[in-house]
Amino acid sequence: MDRSDVSFVSGEDRCAAWLYTPSNFTGPGPIVVMGHGLGANRQMGLDKYAREFAAAGLLVLVFDYRSFGASEGEPRQLLDIRRERDDYHAAVKYVRGLPSVDASRVAVWGSSFGGGNVLAVGSEDPTIAAVVSQCPFTDGIASAIAMRPISLAKVAILATLDIAGSLLGRPPVMVSLSGRYGDGALMTAPDAVPGFGRLADESPLYRPQVAARVGASILLDAPGRKTKNLAMPVFYAICDKDIVAPTGPTIKAAARTPNAVVKHYPVGHFDIYYDEPFERAVKDQTEFLVSVLQP
Template sequence: MTTRATIQFPSHGEQCTGWLYLPATATTATPPPVIVMGHGLGSVRTMRLDAYAERFAAAGYACLVFDYRHFGESEGQPRQLLDITKQREDFASALAYARSLSSVDGTRLVVWGTSFGGGHAIAVAADDGHASAVIAQCPFTSGLASGMAVPPWTSVRLTTLGIVDQIRGLLGAAPLLVPTAGAPGTVALMTAPDAEDGYLNLVPADGAGGFDNRAAARISLHLLRDTPGRRAAEITAPILFAVCDADSVAPAGPTLKYARTAPAGEIKLYPEGHFEIYVGEPFERVVADQLDFLARTVPAE
């Protein structure tokens, strides 16, 4: 039987909280490969990452699923501070922690990220240079492309609020929070027609995980300049890009362009939108494809 334990690991003076899944086949003599999994924009690990981890663990893989600092059950003040550099530091700290465990084989490590975490996975794997494989699911690869998907008036209002929030941060005041996902026409980081319902549909019914549909507005000043997709060309390990054709948040075009620069890249296309592949039949297809990729590149046995 798969086991799941709550764990903590240090990241730059604070503690990140997560889960460690161990497959039933795990033994001290033959520790399993480990998949380190990062969630998306403003999310927490309970927003369907457990569903993926359970499938991977059933196939013989250990999984380390964690919350970034300032979110969910991890430490970090102020809360809901969405900081690209800090989140990538946390991802790197999670890799280091996984490699320190005797219960897993840290020499067979897979970096897995979805949405905003998919961009992190690309950047962190490029920096790390020792991952056995990488999976980037509907990844954020171009801040400019994602920004162009936001209506101009919404962008102007977000930028204004971002400047105010940045000043508040410099003065030591509490962050100015904006919704992470909102209805079209509202001021939120994601306002595509499918964003609010699709995003909130990932939150567990019991509300577990400490999710809050808000983030510090200052992130709006930094998203446009972030282009993790450019780092794909530096990753020599096998990397699977799971791309949604109808992605309204992380447009497929730039992602496909960057994916084709990866020396050992593979691309799987799905007709669904950004939030649809986490649930139902689309989820089953994407998990099956990822398990096939894992079996070929980092076999569990």
Template sequence: MSEQRTTVRFVSGSDECEAWLYTPAGSAGGAPRPAVVLGHGLGAVKEMGLDAYAERFAAAGYVVLVFDYRHFGNSGGEPRQLLDPDRQLADWAAALAYVRALPGVDADRVAIFGSSFGGGHVITVAARDPRVAAAISQCPFTDGIASAMTLGVPASLRLSVLALRDAAAALLGKPPVLVPLAAAPGGTALMNAADALPGYYALVPKGMHHPSEVPARIGLRIPRMAPGRDAARVRCPILFAVCDQDSVAPAGPTLRYAAKAPRGEVARYPIGHFDIYLGAAFERAIADQLAFLKRHVPV
């Protein structure tokens, strides 16, 4: 690998986010380069496949930052594993500010990449921040009701009970009530499609401990979220990488939202939600994403 990767930290709120910074070979002392900022999905951390994307972007000449949200991985924040969409959006803003201030980065040519839950975040970030040069929204969470319906009614009801208990615990200053990130079909979790449990943990590197539960209060928030609605306000080029057989973030709503993005582009793949990170599906997706960046944010 010719590009250099260093571990860095940047401030977000009252805590810090840990990130990997990739510097392309031969970039020292040259003209400012475009950059790409990457953030992951539901409860995931940078070690779960984002290095593969970052390496390809860096090899193409981009400065790359891959960060973990507060409360996850080696980033700060208590309680641990807290899924707070507002805090995560603030982390995106902090990551962009950090990258734009780096020597050797063209601050007006910074693109963003988000996958799954992060794919929804980048739609909102691009709508809020007119300086975003381009956005890639991969297998994005765009419609909370559509995603909640994938759980089935019994599991949704059980999740709601846990979420209410956790919300009460938070108000009383008690430890969080936890729910698994993924479970077998019919199980009580944030994801319980047939491919959710094996697909999610296929991304966890061997030997790495990754906590499998999060505070359940997010179960009250997800059905009320629809980041896809922000697509109509995104003025930069945005690529929606859509998995047609997505069992977690259904493709139908995403395609309808994508059609409303003024400069939206769509790449469709006949695969499931978790397939895009690995093998031939990854190779096809990363080729499309590099071509998109070359068109809109060339090195």
């Protein structure tokens, strides 16, 4: 397997990415386009998924959203939901132009917030061949209810200040990505600090805060409501003990998906990235991707 550094244009900026090519590859062949979750970058655990997919004969592109990781984009740490989904579309357009890629066999993969992104992207582009949505964010209101009221209130204040400041051209007001119950942070589940921290330790480019205005956008976002429009095969990896992205709305979203494959794992939101839960999940995902992309 070969991993090379590449980039593609999204909007006015360049997104940094890794392109994985299987050993003895003879194309054109299928490809999996991968993005991460809330405030995360490609260095945070995605390489091992990509290597498993490449070992099964699939090309893989793993990219950083604009304003995160090694990608361009100012201000830094600006988490904009629409921009992230546009980055996925730009990544799909980029790989479809590669001579090694069969443009009709492009899958998108996302985890956590990225898991919600790929559900939305798949509903917007019916030519995508398959979707993998791992422990996905599917309903903003459900995620907000999972937070303690004091945390929700603190995030709301920061979001309001950031939105007001942005209208005046001021630098972003930041909010922490993870914190304890009661903190003003976007994720305050009991496993958020240790779980997200373990992923963050893998990346020297990680920053623990994002522009707070996204708090308002998350509340209004519900990619799970778009799943009835997904015509392609969709794989859902649901963590049954997930508190960060509550499973109830995800189970309902999967039930609305015409061609869904649903796997349940008896773990929390961050457990699926490591050890035995990871091994089980990546095996299931690899089997799904090979079955739909290399029939």
